[in-house]
Amino acid sequence: MLTIYGMTDSGNCYKPRLLMALTGRPFRHVEVSFLDGGTATPAFRAKNPNGKVPLLELDDGRLLPESNAILLYLGEGTPFVPDDPFERALMASWMFFEQYSHEPYVAVRRSLIVYAAMRREASADRLAETFEQGNRALGVMETRLAASPFLAGAAPSLADICLYAYTHVAAEGGFDLSLYPAVGGWLERLAGLPGYRPLQWRPAD
Amino acid sequence: MLTIYGMTDSGNCYKPRLLMALTGRPFRHVEVSFLDGGTATPAFRAKNPNGKVPLLELDDGRLLPESNAILLYLGEGTPFVPDDPFERALMASWMFFEQYSHEPYVAVRRSLIVYAAMRREASADRLAETFEQGNRALGVMETRLAASPFLAGAAPSLADICLYAYTHVAAEGGFDLSLYPAVGGWLERLAGLPGYRPLQWRPAD
Structure with missing residues (x-):
């Protein structure tokens, strides 16, 4: 296994x-x-x-x-990878966006606030920069999701799973998701997928 | 075109x-x-x-x-994408490594030093952090390239093109590549590929 x-x-x-x-x-x-x-x-x-x-x-x-x-x-081979080569490339593009333009701000700001071990790194400058850049990333997602139900196109793909992970807990990092209604609708569509499990879920031992 | x-x-x-x-x-x-x-x-x-x-x-x-x-x-469809699914995944893994663990330090330190427009962001703390984390990333590459001629396996792939881009000019960001002999040999192998062109190359207008 x-x-x-x-x-x-x-x-x-x-x-x-x-x-x-x-x-x-x-x-x-x-x-x-x-x-x-x-x-x-x-x-x-x-x-x-x-x-x-x-x-x-x-x-x-x-x-x-x-x-x-x-x-x-x-x-690979699941419905979460589009058949069309350009949609596959768009999916990958959002996954690189996540690692470069989203995670270092949206996820890192959450970790600075949530984890006691990280708080000594939570300077005012760092909190301000991650807030600004995190909102910038959420704005880029909002632009896309106002025009498309999912990031790579009409169906959910790996890009949505990827960006769901830290976006759906962005409030724990101090981000106000009510400012991003298209992102909010997209989060609800993903949480409604068959088989969905929340962040803390792990398989039974 | x-x-x-x-x-x-x-x-x-x-x-x-x-x-x-x-x-x-x-x-x-x-x-x-x-x-x-x-x-x-x-x-x-x-x-x-x-x-x-x-x-x-x-x-x-x-x-x-x-x-x-x-x-x-x-x-897609070129010799720079392995046929084997696991090698393809390793290739992608190094490309995500590049965007998260390498580019924000190796490339950013170069830009802080090379571009006049960036120098106001080049604080001592920022230069120290990018130096430490950039050397960390180069060390991870050294470990891999001491054991494998290219990042995803025996043949050059997109991962090598990806990581070549900023590694080969890392000295401009103050990194000492002589500390990473396996990386050095890999850079030479890549610069020897048929059709290779240097950083500043663009097609004739």
Whole structure:
């Protein structure tokens, strides 16, 4: 069975768990967190030299880091990857947008506020910059979702799973989602998908 | 003919140009730079609400932002995308690594030093953080490239084109590449590929 090493409360780690839930595929969850140093141990660094979760381990021991690459690998052949090459490219484009223009602000601001271990990094400048840039990213999503039901087109794709992860908990980072009504409607459509599970969900041991 | 909007000196914009050179495919280059406000004009924001280059425009007007999504779209069917699904996923994994763990430090430190317009953002703290995290990213690449000739496996892929872009000019950001001999050998292998063109290359008008 596939193993996903991850931290329960992390949006990046939720992404592959949500895809597995939506596609009804079993997997094993192993809790590894940066909060207690779990991602910094020599044993974990031997598996992922970049020291980050999630990390996917196949039955034969092969290892794949990066949440969005795990989505692309596990998503192949599911309805969450469009057949059309340009829609597939748009899907990937939103996933790179997420890692560069959204996660470092929307997710990081949440972690600065939610995790006691991060609070010493929560300077006024950092909170202001992540607020400004996070709202900028949410505005880019609003423009797209005012014109399209899902990010890559008419159907939900990996891009939606990817950006749902931290957008749906953006309020925990101090963002006011009522300013982004098209994003709000999109969040509701995703939470209504068959098989949907919330952030803290993990398969029964 | 395909159009790539981009800034000549940007590594992100070099990525699709280098792929086009390596695959011998013609395209039109349109210079758009953040340095002179070109990415902030209403006309460009109508094309890419995220206000970033590169941006790919197809013959029929469809638009694709994000350098690595452009690589995935233009790379499909070329020798730079592995056939094996796991190698393809590893390729994508390194491309997400580039946008999250490498570009924000290796590329950003270069821009803080090289571009006069960026120097007011070049605080001592910012230079120290980008130096530490950039060296961390180069160390992760060194570990991989000491064990594999290219990032996704035995042959060069889009991941190598992606990470070549800012790694090969890392010295301009104050990084000492002599500390990373496996990275150095990899850079030489890439610069030796048939059709290779340097960063500043653009097709003749």
